[in-house]
Amino acid sequence: MTAPDLLPLAVAVPLLGAALFAAVGRLLPRRACDVLVTVWALADVVLLAALWRAANRGPFASWVGGWRPRNGESVGIVLVGDPLGVGLALLVSLLVLAAVVYAWRYFAEPPTRSPGTFPALVLLFEAGMCGFALTGDLFNAFVFFELMGAVAYALTGYRVEDPRPLQGALTFGVVNSLAAYCSLMGIALLYARTGELGMAQIGRHLAAHRTDTLTVTAFVLVLTGLLTKAAMVPFHLWLPDAHAVAPTPVCMLLSGVMVELGVYGAARVYWTVFAGPGGIPAGAVRGVLVAAGVLTALLGALMCWQQRHIKRMLAFSTISHVGLFLVGTALLDAHGAAATALYVLGHAGAKAALFGLTGVLLDQYGSVDEHGLYGRARELRWSAGVMFALGGLAVAGLPPFGAGLGKALSEHAAGDFLGWLPAVFVVTSAVTGGAVLRTAARVFAGAGAVPHDSHQAETRGDDEEPEVRDPGRPVPRPMLAVPAALLAACLASGVLPGLTAGLARAGTLFTSRADYFAAAGQGPPTAFPPLSAPSLAGWTGEGALLGLVSTLVALALAATALWGPLLGGRGARRLRDLAATGSHRLVLPLRRLHSGRLGDNVAWLATGVGVLLVVFTALR
Amino acid sequence: MSGLFGLVPHLVAGWILLVGMYGLVTSRNLVHAVGCLAVAQSATYVLLLSVGFRRGGTAPVFSDASPHSVVVDPVVQALTLTDIVVGATVTALLLALVMQLHKRHATVDPDRLNSLRG
Amino acid sequence: MNPDVTEVLALVVLLVVAVVATVAVLTRDPARQAVVLAVLGLTLALLFTVLQAPDVALSQLGVGTAITPLLIMLTLRRIRRGDAPDETGTKESAPEGEDR
Amino acid sequence: MSRSARVRLFLGAAAAIAVFYVLACTGLPHFGTAAHPYGDRAVAATLRQHTANTVSSINFDQRAFDTLGEESILLGSVLGATALLRRTDDEQEFTPGQVRVLPSTRLFGTLLLPVALLTGVYIVAHGQLSPGGGFQGGVVLASALHLAYVAADYRSLKEIRPRELLDGVDAVAAGAFTTLGLAGLITGAAYLQNVLPLGTFNTLSSGGLVPVINAAVGVEVASGVIVLLAHFLDQALATRGERTTTERGSS
Structure with a gap:
């Protein structure tokens, strides 16, 4: 059996596992279920790793059902194994493995009286994400988008005893479903114009028409669902509400890879469908999406800094990093794509580890409130505390973490496009990293002034329903081992020498329309770039320096937040007043916009669609 | 059929989507909101099937029709079928969430839920 | 070209669908909305039949007119009971004439 | 705002x-345009595959991977509803009171139940020939069972509805779909490839894998919808008591 034959198994194996756990889960004891799901997740990792090796030799296609094209036309669905897509699926499977191991002792007692329900849902989630990453068919992408969506809503609201997850899950569900229906409208418009559903086929047929309002409208509508998943401003409002409340292992998957899949989907659709003649000009896409990415990164960073609910803080940090991923991808070159891929990889390790450590806090203290936990977690400072701080440093871009290398390479690529873009990368990383460091210092060391309550409308993190019902127990070992492994992986992705070279080639293939079309049987065969294609530079002096700068700024910000209130003197007092005024004028209105209300979410969704339509029409 | 007349099906689909979104924006009851989402989704059915209609075509079933007869586009029908199932299951999940939400918050007014903000 | 009978019929049903969809959204009481949604499901099924999509019409009939409204009614029933914690004080009028 | x-x-x-x-x-x-390139190809492929209903051929053969995803969504939402609508510690089950049913209603339900069940099976079985198929038939089957509720009361519905068994049946049917796809791989063809003999056009056994997958989908949809409705019915009719934690009356 060859790699193309095995590609659909990336979806089928987790689906089979889900059916298995759903069917026999209630018959198995808890421990057996835990072991079995770990083995299953491991098998997925092995399968995808093998596929990834094959994809690195050159992209290949798998026609599900054997419906190979005749004269370039097929009636079936194609899955395309290119290194970036399969690599993303591999990342999904790795994070799923981490999440299921983390969850070993997570739910003290399976709430549904069937220990199989949670693993089954997680495996379905994995199948949806892998299918989405691999499919080369637009409608099939919608189906897998909905699969990962529907399962994610259920997983987010999993703890029904607590009121907040339900609200977050409902907003998540309604907004993402609505956005998906917008995408489907766009797919229908594309079908009306070209009579095709395969991405490459549509791309090929679009060339017969000039770019008109129909093209732009279809493009924007299809993008709506993907950018909502990617939490681009103003489609982002659902994300903090959902990520703040989902069970911790689920958060690891949501923040670590699901949101990033939205960016990937948008880039994939652009490159295969709209990048050619009759599509959308590259200049327009680059301009609009880079601008949106910058806005997302800055807004996310600002909101991240303001949070006291730790999971919500991490959620806004994810928004802000996704903004950077969007910038990197929207540069529309191989360098940007490869750098972003590495950044996503490093970020996934650091962010999943941070969520995991927050889960430890919730487990031990029944709270994720930065103020309420002040100094309470001192006994964990040499385990969870150190790791939390390391996660903060990784987020801030400290060399040699993978997140740092990804940031360095992305900002280098972005700097070639616009000279000031690296500043956005540095500021964003510094603020989000600083927020994490501030939290680490307060919670695990009791450093700085005792935080005082503000009277603004905000989400607090105390009186959470503990996710585990046994507060007296020591921290279960997997809950510390998994974050440690994730941080180690984040570090490794920054120093493994072969990785950047591999990703550079993956980026070249991802942005090469001809190679994708050739693999999907829609164009003449191409000679894939050689294995020794020009690779990314790896760590450079400039990259390491900027990484150090952003880390130092992060440390300075954290120190200011911690000890600033203790400083005496007129100067310090005046600065504090200035900060308070700024916060009142700028931050309060922004916080009010994040009202958590369903109607506001939908109104902003419509606004985003309208604005995108206007700007893309103006720039086309 | 030409001109504006031939646009009506597509325009109706667009109208349904926007009306459904209007309902979501103004809804005071989450059960109503889920209903509006279902309305918005029916826009996709209407658009898909309108796109696939062929003048003079019959249903794409050949059990008692000649294999040479003119039929409407079957692909969009298959897509719509999938879409309907997806819609029903998502509706069920969302309603389950609403039911639980009401137990914990004692309200189903989306504007009175305020535990997540800022 | 003059539209043929099918197309005229389709257009008429389309306009009815648009009107019913609007009414469904503007019906703010969820219990009544469920009924309007059932009617919407019915008119959609009719539209799909006219558009030569019997397979789709059949599933729309099952899902749109039966399952979705039923789920909404059941949800409302649970919610209404939640609103009135004192069980004995609320007599619900069940469609089957239940006698509590 | x-x-x-x-x-x-x-x-x-x-x-x-x-x-x-x-x-x-x-x-x-x-x-009403005449240009439907994909549609025309799909019709041609359907006839080659000896399947009379083109929509079934697309759903269960040409684009079966879509349907696999769709059925997984159904499985996911059944599991999700099971998790979300579980009875929490602060809720109790109660037995809904005895219900008076008019004799004519009872007769109507009792007569209709077998008719509806038969119709459901018919629609599933003829999916590759006439309009209908696993999904539509499954819905009819599920609805048929609920005629028992009309005919008698909730208790008798619960008696004839083995929910735990149906939970398992639903999962097994979903797994069967995934596994049927493997048949192609094992025989050296592609995943979900239609490797069974195609049979004679317009007969019950025509279409190769189509009727088999169709049946699996029918079973999954019927059991899935019954389980979904069961959770909702349980909540609506037989669960009471809850604790609201916050915000009663606040704005």
Whole structure:
């Protein structure tokens, strides 16, 4: 059996596992279920790793059902194994493995009286994400988008005893479903114009028409669902509400890879469908999406800094990093794509580890409130505390973490496009990293002034329903081992020498329309770039320096937040007043916009669609 | 059929989507909101099937029709079928969430839920 | 070209669908909305039949007119009971004439 | 944002969307166009596959991977509803009171039940021939069972509805679909490839794998919908008591 034959198994194996756990889960004891799901997740990792090796030799296609094209036309669905897509699926499977191991002792007692329900849902989630990453068919992408969506809503609201997850899950569900229906409208418009559903086929047929309002409208509508998943401003409002409340292992998957899949989907659709003649000009896409990415990164960073609910803080940090991923991808070159891929990889390790450590806090203290936990977690400072701080440093871009290398390479690529873009990368990383460091210092060391309550409308993190019902127990070992492994992986992705070279080639293939079309049987065969294609530079002096700068700024910000209130003197007092005024004028209105209300979410969704339509029409 | 007349099906689909979104924006009851989402989704059915209609075509079933007869586009029908199932299951999940939400918050007014903000 | 009978019929049903969809959204009481949604499901099924999509019409009939409204009614029933914690004080009028 | 500001924002955006959408539609082929390249290919492939109902051939053969995803969504939402609507510690089950049913209603339900069940099975079985198939038939089957509720009361429905078994059946049927796909791989063809003999056009056994997958989908949909409705019915009719934690009366 060859790699193309095995590609659909990336979806089928987790689906089979889900059916298995759903069917026999209630018959198995808890421990057996835990072991079995770990083995299953491991098998997925092995399968995808093998596929990834094959994809690195050159992209290949798998026609599900054997419906190979005749004269370039097929009636079936194609899955395309290119290194970036399969690599993303591999990342999904790795994070799923981490999440299921983390969850070993997570739910003290399976709430549904069937220990199989949670693993089954997680495996379905994995199948949806892998299918989405691999499919080369637009409608099939919608189906897998909905699969990962529907399962994610259920997983987010999993703890029904607590009121907040339900609200977050409902907003998540309604907004993402609505956005998906917008995408489907766009797919229908594309079908009306070209009579095709395969991405490459549509791309090929679009060339017969000039770019008109129909093209732009279809493009924007299809993008709506993907950018909502990617939490681009103003489609982002659902994300903090959902990520703040989902069970911790689920958060690891949501923040670590699901949101990033939205960016990937948008880039994939652009490159295969709209990048050619009759599509959308590259200049327009680059301009609009880079601008949106910058806005997302800055807004996310600002909101991240303001949070006291730790999971919500991490959620806004994810928004802000996704903004950077969007910038990197929207540069529309191989360098940007490869750098972003590495950044996503490093970020996934650091962010999943941070969520995991927050889960430890919730487990031990029944709270994720930065103020309420002040100094309470001192006994964990040499385990969870150190790791939390390391996660903060990784987020801030400290060399040699993978997140740092990804940031360095992305900002280098972005700097070639616009000279000031690296500043956005540095500021964003510094603020989000600083927020994490501030939290680490307060919670695990009791450093700085005792935080005082503000009277603004905000989400607090105390009186959470503990996710585990046994507060007296020591921290279960997997809950510390998994974050440690994730941080180690984040570090490794920054120093493994072969990785950047591999990703550079993956980026070249991802942005090469001809190679994708050739693999999907829609164009003449191409000679894939050689294995020794020009690779990314790896760590450079400039990259390491900027990484150090952003880390130092992060440390300075954290120190200011911690000890600033203790400083005496007129100067310090005046600065504090200035900060308070700024916060009142700028931050309060922004916080009010994040009202958590369903109607506001939908109104902003419509606004985003309208604005995108206007700007893309103006720039086309 | 030409001109504006031939646009009506597509325009109706667009109208349904926007009306459904209007309902979501103004809804005071989450059960109503889920209903509006279902309305918005029916826009996709209407658009898909309108796109696939062929003048003079019959249903794409050949059990008692000649294999040479003119039929409407079957692909969009298959897509719509999938879409309907997806819609029903998502509706069920969302309603389950609403039911639980009401137990914990004692309200189903989306504007009175305020535990997540800022 | 003059539209043929099918197309005229389709257009008429389309306009009815648009009107019913609007009414469904503007019906703010969820219990009544469920009924309007059932009617919407019915008119959609009719539209799909006219558009030569019997397979789709059949599933729309099952899902749109039966399952979705039923789920909404059941949800409302649970919610209404939640609103009135004192069980004995609320007599619900069940469609089957239940006698509590 | 105040409600009126929100509505104004939305209406402005909606107006813009409407303008672009209308302009986009003028670029579409007119309603009833004769150009359906994919549709024509799908019809040709259907006839080659000896399947009479093109929609079934697309759903269960040509684009079976879509349907696999769709059935997984159904499985996911059944599992999700099971998790979300579980009875929490603060809720109790109660037995709904005895119900008076008019004899005519009982007769109606009792007579209709077998008819509806038969109809459901018929629709599933003829999916590759006539309109209908696993999904539509499954829904009819599930609805048929609920005629018992009309005919008798909730208790008798619970008696004839083995929910735990159906939970398992649902999962097994979903797994069967995934596994049937493997048949292609094992025989050296592609995943989900239609490797069974195609049979004679327009007979019950025609279409190769189509009727088999169709049946699996029928079983999954029927059991899935019954389980979904069961959870909702349970909550609506036989669960009471809850604790609201926050915000009663606050705004």
